[in-house]
Amino acid sequence: MEYVVLNGEIIERDKAKIDVEDRGYQFGDGVYEVIRVYNGRMFTALEHLERLVSSAEKIGMKLGWPIEDLEKLFNSLIEKNQLGTGIVYMQVTRGTSPRSHAFPPAGVAQTLVAYTRDMQRPANNLANGVKTILAEDIRWLRCDIKSLNLLGNILAKQKAAEAGCYEALLHRGETVTEGSSSNIFIIKDGTVFTHPANNLILNGITRQTLEKLCVATGIPFVEKEFSVVDMLAADEIAVASTTTEIAAVVEVDGQPVGSGKPGPVSRKLQSLFEQEIERQCGKLAMNS
Template sequence: MEYVVLNGEIIERYQAKIDVEDRGYQFGDGVYEVIRVYNGIMFTGREHLERLVSSAEKIGMKLGWTIEELESLFNTLIKKNGIGTGIVYMQVTRGTSPRNHAFPPAGVSQTLVAYTRDMQRPMNNLANGVKTILAEDIRWLRCDIKSLNLLGNILAKQKAAEAGCYEAFLHRGETITEGSSSNIFIIKDGTVYTHPANNFILNGITRQTLEKLCKANGVPFVEKEFTTADLLAADEIAIGSTTSEITPAVEVDGQPVGNGEPGPVTRKLQTLFQQEIERQCGTLAVNS
């Protein structure tokens, strides 16, 4: 039996129904988060839920549930579904109302949906790295909001998939912003560079965690715009996201990164990140 969250209640999945006039379905009018689960424990769960609140506020929506209520709901959902290694997905929309571009009248209840999924760690990608491509960043100008509107990301990710690649590195003009579903880190002469956390990127929780780990462990970390030329000349490239963790990128548009293998700084970042996972969630199985 699989359970989901619908509007603050945990119910069997087959019982969950969403109205066709829900604004998430009609307009993408909502926000979402994905939280990694290791050993049945949400990793950086509080940070994700704080960002959910922030994203909602940025679109003029005050969540109808507190962070503490959401934590309790999702922890219960994880246990009921027996999730060891996986994810919790959640989204909140502005609710159900007759279709109108303007916000619905006061009193319309938000729609909260959440579910879990078993998802093992991407061990092969972590060990061997992935291939990537470059793609124009055609998204809107508020990428700092984790909204349900992801068509630009989807088209870029599909372009990567059709090229036999894992990720698309997005650029506005010559400036690299982020991946279609990840943040990008280039390493040059031992320093980690990443795009500043402004409206052109999502300030990833993995990105924030990595920044703290670098600063605590003497790894130079610089928030600075860099170009496609800088990317292609990097010694190493890594991508970071909730499900990708810290994954080496070993090829861009058919060109090898460095010597075409994961580099030493990326390996150190992976070690630091796994240590942080284990600090929060307990020891990870070797093949998890």
Template sequence: MEFVILNGEIIERNEAKIDVEDRGYQFGDGVYEVIRVYNGKMFTSKEHLERFEKSAGNIGISVPYSLGEMSSLLEQLILKNDIQLGTVYLQITRGISPRNHAFPHAETPTTMVAYTRQVERPVGNMKSGVKAILTEDIRWLRCDIKSLNLLGNLLAKQKAVEAGCFEAIQHRGETVTEGSSSNVFIVKDGTIFTHPADNLILNGITRKKLQEICSTHSIRLEERSFSIEELMHADEVLMSSTTAEIMPIIDIDGNKVNGGVPGEMSKKLQELFEAEIEIQCGQLVTTPGEI
């Protein structure tokens, strides 16, 4: 039996019903989070829940639960569904109201749902590296909000999949922004570069963790945007996200990066990131080095 959270209650999945006029369904009028679970424990949940509250606040939705309440509910859900290795998905919408672009009155109750999924770590890809395509970033100008409206991201990802690739690296004109569901980094002469956390990218929690790791281990990381030209001439390229962790990109539009194999910096960051996971969640069973 699978359980989900609907508006603060843990119930059986097949009992959870959402109204057809929920604004999430009609307009994508809401925000979401995906949190990783290792050994039955959430990783960086505080950061994710804070971003959830901030994204909601940015579109005028006030989350009717404290961070502590949400965290405790999610922990119970993980336990009930017996998730050891997986993800928790959490979303909130502006609630149910007759379809109208303008917001419903402020007292309209929000709809919040959460569910879990069993998800393996993509260790094979992490070890071999993955291919990517380049595509124009056609999204709106508030990519810092983790909005349910993901059409631009979906179209980019689908293009990648159709080209037999793992990710689509998006660019606005000459400037590389981020992946369709990840942040992108280049390594040049020992320094890592990534787009600044402004309105053009989602400030990834994995990205933030990488920044912390780099600062602790005296690895040079600069938040500065880089061009397609710099991307194509980088020593290494990598992407980061909650589910893909630290993923080396070894081919872009058919051009090999670092001779088509993950570079030393990417491997080092993977190891340091795994060490962070193990501090919070305990020992990992499968690491890329083991397969």
């Protein structure tokens, strides 16, 4: 039996129903988060839930559940579903109301949905790196909001999939922004560069964690715009996200990055990140 969360209650999945006029379904009017789970424990849960609150506020929603209650609820869901390694997905919409572009009247209840999914660590990508393509960033100008509106991301990801690649590296004109579902980092002369955390990218939780680890261990970390030319001339490229962790990019549009294998700084970042996971969640096994 699989269980999900619907509006603050844990129920059997086949009993969970959403109204066809829910604004998440009709307008993408909502926000979401994905939290990684290792050894049955959520990793960086507070950071993800704080970003959920922030994303909601940016679209004019005050989240209807306190962070502390959500954390307890999702821990209960993990236990109920006996999840070891995987994710918790959650989304909150502005609720159900007769279809109208303007916000519904005050008092309409938000809709909260969450579920768990088994998802092993990406062993092959971590060990061997990933292939990527370049793609124009056609998304809207509020990428800092983790909203349900992901069509631009989906189109880029599909383009990468059709090319036999893991990720699409997005750029607005000549400026590299982020991946279709990840943040991008380039390494040049031992320094890690990434796009500033403004409205053009999502300030990833893995990105934030990586910055803290770099600062703590003396690895230069610089938030600075860089061009496609800069990226292709880098010593190493890496992408990072909740489910990707930190993967070296070994190819862009069919051309090798550096030696065509994960580089030393990317390997160091992976090691530091794994140590942080183990600090929060206990000893890791690649396929546990």
